[in-house]
Amino acid sequence: MEINCDIKDLSAIIGVSADILGNPADSKLFENQYKKLLDDGIDRIIMDLSNVKRINSTGLAILITGFNMMTECGGVFALAGMNDFVIGALTITKLNHVFQYYDSVADAISEVKVTN
Amino acid sequence: MTNPKEFYRKFDALLSELDQIRGLNLLTEVLTKVINFLGSDLQIKRGFLYEENNETYDLVYSTRSQSYPDVISKSDPVVMLTIKNGCYIFNEPQDMQYSAIFYREDRILAGVSVDGESKKWLLFFQLQPGWEREELQLSLNSIRKIINSRISSQHFKDYIKQAEIIQKSLLPERSPALKGFDIAGKSVPAEIVGGDMYDYLVFDNERIGIAIGDASGHGLPAALLVRDVVTGLRMGIEKHLKITYALEKLNRVIHRSRLSTSFISLFYCEIESNGNLIYTNAGHPSPLLFKNDSIEKFPVGGIVLGPMPEVTLHRGFKELNTGDIVLMFSDGLIERTNSLGEPFEVDRIIEFVKTHRHLSAEQLVDSLIDTAYSFGNEEEWIDDITVVALKKI
The missing domain is CATH 3.30.450.40 (GAF domain)
Structure with a gap:
């Protein structure tokens, strides 16, 4: 799994590349990344999941952690570029009713800007 | 030297x-x-x-x-x-x-x-x-x-062994007797302890409850969440009490445990011997109801338990007739992959039950798990797998 982080228009875009998002060892990595962004004053995160093939329950927990950390600070945590499998996992768990998600990072950036 | x-x-x-x-x-x-x-x-x-x-x-x-x-x-x-x-x-x-x-x-x-x-x-x-x-x-x-x-290291293994014993003690020892029904369930953890659970709640001769759930992650943290949920369900579910209320309350307990990044999907249903079934589905893969000429799902419910401080769950209803089968399962079954990386998927479950519906509930559960195991080339399970079958006879 690889992650990278770009800052655009005061939003952080975290790009994730993984066959399966949800290796237990990755949880801390993401949590630290979220914390660092909050410390830097950035509370709007867009997760670019366009290079994630599948997601398991640990991966969903990684997303929930980000969502909780950002929203508790009044921020935004949005998902973008998910394939059918990842959307399916959100739909089964009904987490699709919790997360904001968009077809692409560009869509997410413009929406996040408008709503904030 | x-x-x-x-x-x-x-x-x-x-x-x-x-x-x-x-x-x-x-x-x-x-x-x-x-x-x-x-x-x-x-x-x-x-x-x-x-x-x-x-x-x-x-x-x-x-x-x-x-x-x-x-x-x-x-x-x-x-x-x-x-x-x-x-x-x-x-x-x-x-x-x-x-x-x-x-x-x-x-x-x-x-x-x-x-x-x-x-x-x-x-x-x-x-x-x-x-x-x-x-x-x-x-x-x-x-x-x-x-x-x-x-x-x-041996001490650590001893502790894990104790956790395994505790977790096994939470699984039902036998299937409940409900007039007119044949019921069986089985759970196979991928590690020594797992995040899957199923449980039976017997209210009386006419009414029982069945729960199946899957905690996020694997191993000990998932097993601890399962223990809390099984205990919470047994304490919270009471006859004639609205089932969604108990699960919404359970959600608050899980959320407040400061492990709100952990969650559990949970399907819970209550069945009466006359065939009435009430259920709520908190983000769990939908069980399948095999009628004589159709297949139905159980979509009514809400979000998984744990991530959000408050959830609203809804109840759904089904009527079971003679010959109907309800199959409940965890995602470990549908996500089991073969050597080509193809998942077992719901379609294979449907095909399996259609051709094996004459089996007893116990045979159906065992045989389905064996089939999924073979589908994965008899490789070790990478996710916990749980199956519960309910047949109206």
Whole structure:
């Protein structure tokens, strides 16, 4: 799994590349990344999941952690570029009713800007 | 030392042998193997093992015929110095004249202490002329570290074993009897303990509850969440109480546990012997209802339990008729992949049940799990798998 982080228009875009998002060892990595962004004053995160093939329950927990950390600070945590499998996992768990998600990072950036 | 290269080759061989030793004979095996592998190089003649016992250390093993005391006091200078230093070479026995172990003045000993969870052990090696302090100290300290690490690891395994026993005790021992129904369930964890659960709640002869759930992640953290959920369900669900209320309350408990990143998907239903079924589905893969000529899902409910401080769940209803089968399962079943990376998927479950619906509930569950296992080329399960079948007969 690889992650990278770009800052655009005061939003952080975290790009994730993984066959399966949800290796237990990755949880801390993401949590630290979220914390660092909050410390830097950035509370709007867009997760670019366009290079994630599948997601398991640990991966969903990684997303929930980000969502909780950002929203508790009044921020935004949005998902973008998910394939059918990842959307399916959100739909089964009904987490699709919790997360904001968009077809692409560009869509997410413009929406996040408008709503904030 | 005869030849440093040869010595370290033997030392490596010894360490690798120590790594293979399993079970309770670790310390006696260590004594024997140290002498067999390195005895001639380190000038070790024999070894003795003492075990802590209240105010004394008792001799429990010796590599040769016994010529050491059966019992040594904890205040014996040899005992105290060995424990204080972890590893100590007594090369001036005249200074130890008050020690029970040095009643013969020509003895030169090396002592090693080992820490168990509730007691200590002392290993003594009797040396013969020609020993060298540096290599002896280095070797015995390394061996001591390995033994201590192995004992800690064994304790950890013991704790995990206890967790496994606790978790198994939470799974139903047998299927409930409900007039007009055949019920069976089975859960196979991918690790020693798992994040899947199923449970039966029996209210009376006419009404039972069935729960199936899947906690996020694997292993011990998931197992602990499962334990909380099983306990919470058993305490929270009561006859004639709105089932969504109990699950919404359970959600608050899970969320407040500060593990709100953890969640559990949960399907819960109550069945009456007349065939009425009430359910709510908190983000769990929908069970399948096989009617004679159609297949129905159980979509009504809400979000998984845990991530959000408050959830709203809804109830759904089904009517079961003779011949109907309800199959509940965890995602470990549908996500089981074959060598091509293709998942088992719901379609294969449907196909399987259609062609095996004549089987009893127990046969159906066992056979479906076997089929998924074969589908994955009999590789180890990478996710927990749980299946519960309910047949109206």
